Amino acid sequence: MPSTDGQSAVVVLEGRAPVDETGAAMPDARGPARVRFRRLGRQLGGVVVAIVVWELVSVSGLVTDQALAGVPSTARALASHLGPLASAAGGTLEAWAVGLAIAAAGGVVVGTLVGRSRLAEAFTEVLVRMMRPLPSLALIPIAILVAGLGLKMTAGLVAFTSFWPVFINTRYGVHQVENLFIDTARTLDLHGGRLLVQVILPAAAPLIASGLQIALSLALVVTVSVELVGGTGGIGSFVLRAQQAGAVPTMYAGILIGGLIGWALNTGFRAVVQRWVPWADRAERRL
Template identity: 40%
Template sequence: MSVEGTASAASAGPRERGTPPPGAAQGASRLRRLAERRRVRDLGLRVAGVLTVLSALELCSRVGLLSQDWFPPVTETYAELGRLAAGHPLWTEIGRTLNGWLVGIVIATLLAVPIGVLLGSNNTAYRFSRVVIEFCRPIPSVALIPLAVLVYGVGLEMKVFLIVFVTFWPILLQVIYGVRDVDPLVQDTARSYGLPPSARFLRVTLPSAAPYIATGLRIASSIALVLAVTAELVVGAPGLGQSIVVAQSNALLPRMYALIIVTGLVGWALNSVFQAIERRLLRWHPSQRREVAQ
């Protein structure tokens, strides 16, 4: 190499630390465009799938494959859904159902999280309570409806009692699994640095168990909504379930199906909210990074 070339290379010097390599900005922009196209394509496929199913149901009802006495055309159901959405009573019933759902979820969380942390942190306490947990957890919550009605009547307290009972167990088990799944090496490292138990809990145990807790809350949310509507259907407590029963009793089938669709939309919205919160709060977790990358 000539002296001039060597001097020129030396004068150019190494690239400053932190400076992106050539083409990095274009590569990142291309990845963003690809991710956006993938999201648009996925959204298009989902919408197309829903429209295909609705069109098939409409066609089957119109040509007589499904009796209109029991399965009204989809267009009539969604027309009734639009009329309900424009009225006040629908939103009142949704609020009544969600009121019991929210109170039950909050109480179950406040009970299950500290108990789960205690049982997950102490092997003796976990073994002592394991039989009780495995006995109570499979009890069908619907079987407790007569007891709940006898004690609390058919109001909000009855729904809250059933929701707390049924959602307590998935949250409790997820907290226990999360606390027990903490890497012992990380615990020993924190202990060797002299961190007190409270600091180890906040810096090691809680972050490690957070994904488990989020999963338990998301599962409990869906179960709580199912149970709230079930209690309203069986007992006649105010809410969406009671409205469905009233529509069925009066042979208002488009309204009945419209209310069932509303129930499904509420469940989908709640699950989406929990997923968005989980992604937001746990964006540092590898599982969320993999989900974003996909």
């Protein structure tokens, strides 16, 4: 009903969203919090379901104890190996961070240069198509000859593999910036480096962020894979040693830590993008 002060009255019915005098729904300030709570609930629900299925398969006898450890035994192994697992995780994160940093810097710089030059794009097209599909594990013998076993080898292979999604997304993002933006910026006396930093890179930021997120996950996969094959330390070597010793629960504890690291890295990166490149999240929702 109308209010006596001339303003629109708000009608709130129990169990329904607030509506104005015309019957139109009004925004609920609690909406975003409810959405986040529901999303978190669904995510945790998925984890719980996965754990339950894991334990049911384990106790059913469909898979032998030598291939699949149960949830309680894995939890005990995790608790009793926290020190070695923390050390292994630190080694994995070190190689991951070094390789990804090299890939991110190189991919953004080279991708920007190529994206701004049709000649450079045509010149590198065949090379990109040849190098991008190369599996990183196939390059381990060459990497050992060049860098030896250790951090340099692992980080180098991570950098090689992670470079391509950053480079390709940056190249495309820079190339697809609308000429209208560039022409408008030039009328405002933005040229050279200022044009690049203030217009081109922010416009390409959503695609660059997508390339970095792909590279982030890919870098972790490559890091652990190289550690498994090359025995260079980290989570991969921890899992390999546990498997060779027949300590199946300990092996699964290492695998679980690897998964948790991946989840934490992706969640953290997502938060950084939402904080510093909010228009990237809006662009993703429109797709």
